[in-house]
Amino acid sequence: MAGFKIVGQFEAVAANRTRPMAAKLPAATWIVMKTAVATLLVLIGAVGSARAADSGKNSCMSCHLLMEDARVLNPAKFFDGDVHHQAGLTCVDCHGGDPNDDSPNAMSPAKGFRGVPKKALIPDLCARCHSDIAYMHRFNPKMRADQLSQYLTSVHGKRLKQGDAKVATCVDCHSVHNILAVSDTRAPVYPTNVAATCGRCHSNAAYMKDYKIPTDQVANYKKSVHAATLAQGDTSAPTCTTCHGNHGATPPGVGSVANVCGTCHVFFAQLFEKSPHQAAFAKMGLPGCVQCHSNHAIVKPSDDWVGVGPNSVCTTCHSSGDAGYRSAQAMAQDLARLNLGITRAEDVLDTAERAGMEVSNPKIELSSAHEALIKARVDVHTFRDAEVEKITKPGLEIAAHADQAGVAALAELNVRRKGLGISLITILVAIVGLYLKIRQIESRQQG
Amino acid sequence: MSSLFRRTLDWLDERFGAGSIEEFLRHKTVPIHKHSVWYYFGGMTLFLFVVQVLTGILLLLYYRPTPNDAFESVQYLMTQVRFGWLIRSVHSWSANLMILAAFIHMFSVYFLKAYRKPRELTWITGMLLLFIVMGFGFSGYLLPWNTLAFFATKVGTEMAGSIPIVGKWFLVFLRGGDEVTGATLTRFFGFHVAVLPGLATTLLALHLLLVQTLGMSVPPGVERAIAEGRQPRRSMPFVPNFFLRDAIGWYAALGVLGALAAIFPWELGVKADPFAAAPAGIRPEWYFLFVFQTLKYIPAKVFFIDGELLGIFGFSAAALIWVAIPFLDRRVGFAPLTRFFTGLGIFVIGYMIVLSWLALR
Numbered sequence: 001m002a003g004f005k006i007v008g009q010f011e012a013v014a015a016n017r018t019r020p021m022a023a024k025l026p027a028a029t030w031i032v033m034k035t036a037v038a039t040l041l042v043l044i045g046a047v048g049s050a051r052a053a054d055s056g057k058n059s060c061m062s063c064h065l066l067m068e069d070a071r072v073l074n075p076a077k078f079f080d081g082d083v084h085h086q087a088g089l090t091c092v093d094c095h096g097g098d099p100n101d102d103s104p105n106a107m108s109p110a111k112g113f114r115g116v117p118k119k120a121l122i123p124d125l126c127a128r129c130h131s132d133i134a135y136m137h138r139f140n141p142k143m144r145a146d147q148l149s150q151y152l153t154s155v156h157g158k159r160l161k162q163g164d165a166k167v168a169t170c171v172d173c174h175s176v177h178n179i180l181a182v183s184d185t186r187a188p189v190y191p192t193n194v195a196a197t198c199g200r201c202h203s204n205a206a207y208m209k210d211y212k213i214p215t216d217q218v219a220n221y222k223k224s225v226h227a228a229t230l231a232q233g234d235t236s237a238p239t240c241t242t243c244h245g246n247h248g249a250t251p252p253g254v255g256s257v258a259n260v261c262g263t264c265h266v267f268f269a270q271l272f273e274k275s276p277h278q279a280a281f282a283k284m285g286l287p288g289c290v291q292c293h294s295n296h297a298i299v300k301p302s303d304d305w306v307g308v309g310p311n312s313v314c315t316t317c318h319s320s321g322d323a324g325y326r327s328a329q330a331m332a333q334d335l336a337r338l339n340l341g342i343t344r345a346e347d348v349l350d351t352a353e354r355a356g357m358e359v360s361n362p363k364i365e366l367s368s369a370h371e372a373l374i375k376a377r378v379d380v381h382t383f384r385d386a387e388v389e390k391i392t393k394p395g396l397e398i399a400a401h402a403d404q405a406g407v408a409a410l411a412e413l414n415v416r417r418k419g420l421g422i423s424l425i426t427i428l429v430a431i432v433g434l435y436l437k438i439r440q441i442e443s444r445q446q447g
Numbered sequence: 448m449s450s451l452f453r454r455t456l457d458w459l460d461e462r463f464g465a466g467s468i469e470e471f472l473r474h475k476t477v478p479i480h481k482h483s484v485w486y487y488f489g490g491m492t493l494f495l496f497v498v499q500v501l502t503g504i505l506l507l508l509y510y511r512p513t514p515n516d517a518f519e520s521v522q523y524l525m526t527q528v529r530f531g532w533l534i535r536s537v538h539s540w541s542a543n544l545m546i547l548a549a550f551i552h553m554f555s556v557y558f559l560k561a562y563r564k565p566r567e568l569t570w571i572t573g574m575l576l577l578f579i580v581m582g583f584g585f586s587g588y589l590l591p592w593n594t595l596a597f598f599a600t601k602v603g604t605e606m607a608g609s610i611p612i613v614g615k616w617f618l619v620f621l622r623g624g625d626e627v628t629g630a631t632l633t634r635f636f637g638f639h640v641a642v643l644p645g646l647a648t649t650l651l652a653l654h655l656l657l658v659q660t661l662g663m664s665v666p667p668g669v670e671r672a673i674a675e676g677r678q679p680r681r682s683m684p685f686v687p688n689f690f691l692r693d694a695i696g697w698y699a700a701l702g703v704l705g706a707l708a709a710i711f712p713w714e715l716g717v718k719a720d721p722f723a724a725a726p727a728g729i730r731p732e733w734y735f736l737f738v739f740q741t742l743k744y745i746p747a748k749v750f751f752i753d754g755e756l757l758g759i760f761g762f763s764a765a766a767l768i769w770v771a772i773p774f775l776d777r778r779v780g781f782a783p784l785t786r787f788f789t790g791l792g793i794f795v796i797g798y799m800i801v802l803s804w805l806a807l808r
Contacts, residue, residue, distance in 0.1 A: 356712040358525045358532065416533075420709040427702040431695050438691050445684075 058099045059106050060091040078178035087139055094125060120160060122169040123151055150248035157248075166207070173197055173246075189246070192230055194239040195221055220296035238264065257295075258288035265289075271381040276324075291316075303339060306380055307332025330385035334392040338373050341399035342366065348406030355413050362405035369398040475659070476682035477689040480669045485555035489658070490693040492552050494700060495545035496651070499583075502538040503640065510590070512636035514629040517592035518718040525715060536708035542584060544700070546734050549577050557772070557792050560785075561664035567773035569661065572654040574770045579647045584732050586639040592632060597719035598729045600635075601627045606742070609755045628721070667785075730806060737802035738762055769795075 064076035079085050084093070092099050097113035098106040107113045117125050127148035129135055136143045147170075151157040156167040173189055180187035188197040199218035201207055208215050221227050221240070229237035243260050244251060252260045258278075262269025272278060272288060281288055292313040293301065304311040307328050308320075314328035345366050349359045372395025379388050460466035477486060509528060511520040524531035553573065556562060562570035589600045604627065608618030623630030665673075672678045683689055731739050741762070745754040768775070776788045 356710070356714070358522065358712070358715055360522065360715070361526065416709045420705055423705050424702050427698050427705075431698050434691050434695050434698070438688065438695075441687055441691070442683075445688075 058090055059102045060095070060097065060099055062102070075177040082177055082179050083181050083184075084179060119165045119169055120163075122171055123148055123157070123160070126170045147247045150245070154245070154247065154249045155251075166201075166210075168201060172201070189241075191235040191237075191239050194241055195227065198240045217296045220294075224296060224298040225300045226298055257290050261289040267378060268381050271379065275381065275383045277383050301377075303332070303335045303377070306335060324383070327383065327385045331380055331388045334385065334388050335373070335376060335380070338369065338376060338392045338395045338399065341396050341403070342369050342373060345369070345399045345403035345406060348403055348410065352406050352409035352413065355410070357409040357413055359406060359409050362402040362409075365398060365405070366402040369395045369402065371395075372398065471659070472686050473684075475662070475685035477663050477685050478665045478669075479681040479683055480665065480678075482555075482559055482666050482669065485552075485559060486663055486689075487693060487696050488548055488552035488555055491696055491700060492545055492548040493651075493655075494693075494697040495541050495548055496580075496647075498541045498701075498704065499538065499545060500644070502534050502541065505534045506538055507640065512590070512633050514592060514632055514719075517590060517632060518715075521591045522715060525712075532712055533705075533708050536711075536713040537704050539713035540704055540707045540711075542587060543733070544704070546580055546584060549580055550734070553577055554792065554796060556664075558789065559664065559666040560776070560788075561666070562773040563664070563667075563776070564773070566657070566661055566664055569654060569657040570773050571770060572650050572657065576647065576650050576654060578766075579643055579650065581734060583639060583643050583647070584734065586635040586643065588732055589627075589632060589635045590639065591715060592719050593716035594719050594723070594726055595716055595729065597627060597721065598725045599731050600631065601725075602729060603731060603735075604631075606755065606759060609753065610759060611756065626721070733803060733807075736806040737799045740802040740806035743806075 061076050061079070064072055067073045067076075076091075079091070090099060091097070092112075094117075095114055096111070097108075098111040100106075101111065105111065107115075131145050131148050133145035136145050151170075152161070156169070159167045160169060175188055180190075182189050184190060185192070187193065195218050202213075203215050203218045205215045217240075226238045230239060241249070242264075258269050258272055262272075268289070277288075280286075281291065287295075292305065302311070305313045308315055308318075308325060309332070312328065312332075314324065318324040318328060345362075349363055349366065352359050353363075372391050376388050376391040376395065379391055382388070456465060456469060460469075477483070506524070509520055509524045509531065511517060521535065525535055526532075556570065556573065585600075585603060589596045604618055604621045607621055608614045610617060619625065621631070621634070622628070623634045669678070673680045730736065738758075742755055742758040745758045747754045749757050772788070776784060778784050
């Protein structure tokens, strides 16, 4: 790691032991004793294996793996699976020190030992590599190197600079010593784990008390259609970082909500921009999409959100008599009519199909009415009833046509049944006639 | 009218001796005994065959044997053509009932030992007709070009491909290439409407000629009882007594066909997509189920022999033995042998029913 440019201040790791024995002894004495025992054991092992002192030797691991205190044992224990370890980095690349020295001197400032970095310095420590694009591309040519600059623009980064040590830094989200690649499903920053990772702080009311922001975001998000889609394994579904950013995490402002939603819901955003709501919302200081759909608890919308019914979101702002109210009412009626037309046609066609009638063509036709309904639901975002009617009207005609085909199939079924009845009666009469004829012939033959 | 009919017969008699046919029919009789009911199944199979021919010709007016048109043409026939649905459903139901009637006819002949001398050729032509009828079923199944038929044909023709030496050639011959494609559809259509009907008509003519020439067989037990004077030899004239009884059966069959077609119209399914994955639960028509299930139970390798190949050889050998039954069961009246062949027949029926049931589970 010759590319390191920044040398920070670090504090010693071994202070404040909590073991009972440590409580009775001065901290420094305890460290010396323990290190001496560990060193002796390592030396015995080293003699046996006769390993070369300078070829991949790591005295940090040798000692720390023998420690009983989880705080000093775990970093060594977990580091084996760490993405950095797999890329060839060792303890000294972050903590400094001399890995060839088996004595406690390995952790002396003279040997460049830095200890545990202070929280405020963690972003800079990580950035020594992660902001060096030439260095990072040796491992992954697609890797970005702007995490630190983004972080400094985030609320987390800004507050850290202001001395707030409670905010998240790199290790709070990515973990430390057992850092996994983002693509690893076990990583805390893998899409399906992001909400839980953010929620570790943001759902902790006590921890977030000083910031005076809600702590129900993750709970609300879990009710959302986004969380449900993600849970089904669709990792393209949005999680916290999709809307808020990851390293540059910032809540979207009122004016930019539509832009954020529009990164995925492009067509809806375009319709909203051209709609009368765009200017009205801006004037009233209302956040675009969120106003009707909420922010974190974005549930699957239903048709009764449109209109003037009890579940309507339109009546939040519009009241009886205004143009928006009338438009909402008209749009709701159009959607309801098309929905009803489709349902009726489906019922008739299903009944005919169950009775064995061939109705695959009208069923295919009806799928166009379904498409019209979906498109009409999108066009609701024009907030103009005439636009919605343009879509629902042809949809209704298609549904009516399919419905007629279903009714015709059922009528045909009825004709078939009647025809069958008449045919069976005719056949029965013929059979009886034949039977009587046979009897007549045979009685004549016997006579 | 009667005099016109008489004059026509006389006219024909003067030209090719049609009077001898009339004379033959006037004197032809059918034995009456406790097993006479089984005599009707031959006529029933023949009637259903005639229904197949007539409905098949009507289907030909609309059917187009190409992958792009086959499904659509059947769909059009079922939805747009007046009574098209009835013709197609009757054709499909009648095909299945014909195979059922043929099986019942075959087993009744087997158990009543009607194949014994001098009727060996009647049995052999009957068995060949049964194989041809199953060929009709196999080739006709693909023609609507729906998903189930497509994949069932794929599996069925693959079995043919596993025969050593000629297997590959036979598979290509059946499919018209390495895969089931439009070429297979055209080929199966040709088999179904030209090759098989030609063979079936020839064999049927021979079979009927043999039946008429040799007369109906009387079961050995009944023959013995007559010889020992335990029962009189009774018979009825073929025309009109037996023929009118046959006609009652045919009318009843027509009613059943109409009811099945109206209440359970034959499904069309979904158009075949050669690039789609095979749907779950692919299985052949019911009369091939016992073969299909047996092949599933045979391990992949049996003593270094391919399991599927062994199964095909097994069934081919069994079919050959079954065809050769008249030459194996020659000592009629020898009780142990009679019991053995009766037991064999019961075993074969039981095997077919149990294996088919297992395949349907």
